[in-house]
Amino acid sequence: SNINDVVEKYLSSSTHDLSSRKEWGADEAPGCENIKLLKVYVTTDDGKTVDYVSVNENINVNFEYMVLNDTGTFTHSFNLFNEEGIHIFTSHDSNEYSGNEKIKKGIYHTGVCIPGNLLQNGDYSLSFACMRYSPYHVLFHEPDLIKIHVEESIINSARPKFYTDV
Numbered sequence: 200s201n202i203n204d205v206v207e208k209y210l211s212s213s214t215h216d217l218s219s220r221k222e223w224g225a226d227e228a229p230g231c232e233n234i235k236l237l238k239v240y241v242t243t244d245d246g247k248t249v250d251y252v253s254v255n256e257n258i259n260v261n262f263e264y265m266v267l268n269d270t271g272t273f274t275h276s277f278n279l280f281n282e283e284g285i286h287i288f289t290s291h292d293s294n295e296y297s298g299n300e301k302i303k304k305g306i307y308h309t310g311v312c313i314p315g316n317l318l319q320n321g322d323y324s325l326s327f328a329c330m331r332y333s334p335y336h337v338l339f340h341e342p343d344l345i346k347i348h349v350e351e352s353i354i355n356s357a358r359p360k361f362y363t364d365v
Contacts, residue, residue, distance in 0.1 A: 219250045219345050225265060231339040233270040234329050237306070238263040239344050251348040254320060258313040258347060262327055269301045273338055275329045277311045282322040320351040 220240035228235035240248050242259045252258050260277060274292040281287055290311045325347065328340040 219347055220248060221345055228265070229339065229341040230264070231329070233267050234273070234338060235265045235267065236262065236327060236339075236341060236344075237265055239325075239327065241345070241347055251350050253315075254318065254349050254351040255315040257315050258318070258349070259310055260313070260325060260347070261308065261310040263306060263308050264329075265306050266302050266304050269303050271331065272300045272302055273329050273331050275309060275327065278326045278328070279313070280324045280326075282324075284324075287318075287323070318349045320349055323347045323349065 220238075222238045222240075223229065223236065225235055225237070228237055230236050238261070240261050241250075241252070242248050242261060243252065244257050244259065262275070262277075264275075274294065276289055276291045278289045279287045292309065323346065324343050325345060326340060326342040327344055329338040330336060331338065
């Protein structure tokens with residue numbers, strides 16, 4: 200077996216809480232009156248759903264949500280926290296909407312890519328929120344959705360090479 204299989208087996212049998220994907224039915228899905236979060240999962244650049252990533256790999260966090268009725272425009276945000284609960288960063292949707300637009304009933308996908316070598320070895324949790332601006336109003340905020348485990352190995356190290364080949 201390859202090194203990724205060995206690491207995945209080790210991590211899945213250890214004390215890490217690797218809930219790096221969650222899915223809900225429409226009835227129990229978190230959200231608000233018009234928006235329900237259906238699925239959250241982590242993928243690599245090749246689209247493979249994973250429980251952990253190497254420190255030098257991009258981390259693609261994917262969200263699937265359902266708009267239950269045509270509704271006024273809103274945006275979403277993603278918050279990342281380290282294992283001590285310290286807020287690392289927030290990312291907001293950059294789409295610009297006019298005040299008169301409506302978001303149609305349906306299922307939507309959005310995501311954020313965290314570049315490789317940005318995070319250190321460790322566990323991270325994330326939250327997801329939907330909100331409106333002007334005036335600012337949080338429609339819903341769901342903390343501690345999933346955990347992402349970032350693993351650094353000798354082979355996949357983000358550290359600079361401080362030695363020379365002899």
